[in-house]
Amino acid sequence: MRVFSNPVGSGTLWFDNLITADGTPVGYDPQARSFIASPPYCANREIIGCNWIAPEPGAFCRSCAMTALAPDRSVPNAIPNWAITEAAKRWVLDNLGRWSWFRPEDRGTRPVFHMLAEGPTPVSMGHIEGVVTISVAEADEVVRTTRRQALDEPYRTMIGHMRHEIAHMLWWRLSLRADFLDAFRALFGDERADYSAALQRHYNNGPPPNWRDHYLTSYASSHPHEDWAETSANLLHLTDIADSFVASGLHSPAVPDSGWDAYAETDPARLIHIAASLTIGINHVNRSMGLSDIYPFVLSPAAHRKLAFVHEWLRRGALGR
Ligand SMILES: [Zn+2]
């Protein structure tokens, strides 16, 4: 993620900022990728702190307009959880916009989001034909950590959920092209395999013992659809870590120069090598605060090949190149 300049003074602004350091209200223009200090702001600004601008007074921003179902406000903490969830969505949409996904120049279908609060039964997250369902309850750290531990996952965040679920939607968009499916199946396997049976098998028996040789996560081994979503989420993690590193003014021998743009990098091997080198250093920095690793995944040769495939298609897919 970029770091932004202040439109009404000195200093920088971070992606989620609603005001400058001296308290002037600002809004983020997702088209120009810069902050402005004049309305109209998103209609969700007061309720969930959305800082994007709107096309006209009283309207939703481009991100909030994609949310067809908002959580039931009578559920405790539904609004603060929804606010965190929408912030993760804006972040990931802006990342994907670097490759033109869902921006005005992308003429394809937009995702529709169902942001659901949870009652006694958990909401299962997923994607079906353009509709992405997200449980806002997972914005709650206790809920999310409990599930992460129950599923024995090294990493679980709202940004991670967004990247994974939107990746399913991107797969669906790409599958409408004539040239995608054969290439996909050659590397990831045949996604027409029975999905529910595959997931049931995964939850009953666990992953194959050598899953690390072939998959980034154990869940990715459950079905080609999940392998795609997990790999795509990781490609987005790695690209954005590298972009944020450079945007923050940090330096590393791994980064070619200060003008290097992770999202403009055309060589996936180079991008993944740079990002992976940075994560090793940042993991070490995190340990100095007793925090978990920023990137707790190991990249096998198979993972490299799949990440490169995803990179190629996500870079060119939105504009149909
Ligand atoms: Zn908004």
Ligand SMILES: [Zn+2]
């Ligand atoms: Zn999935």
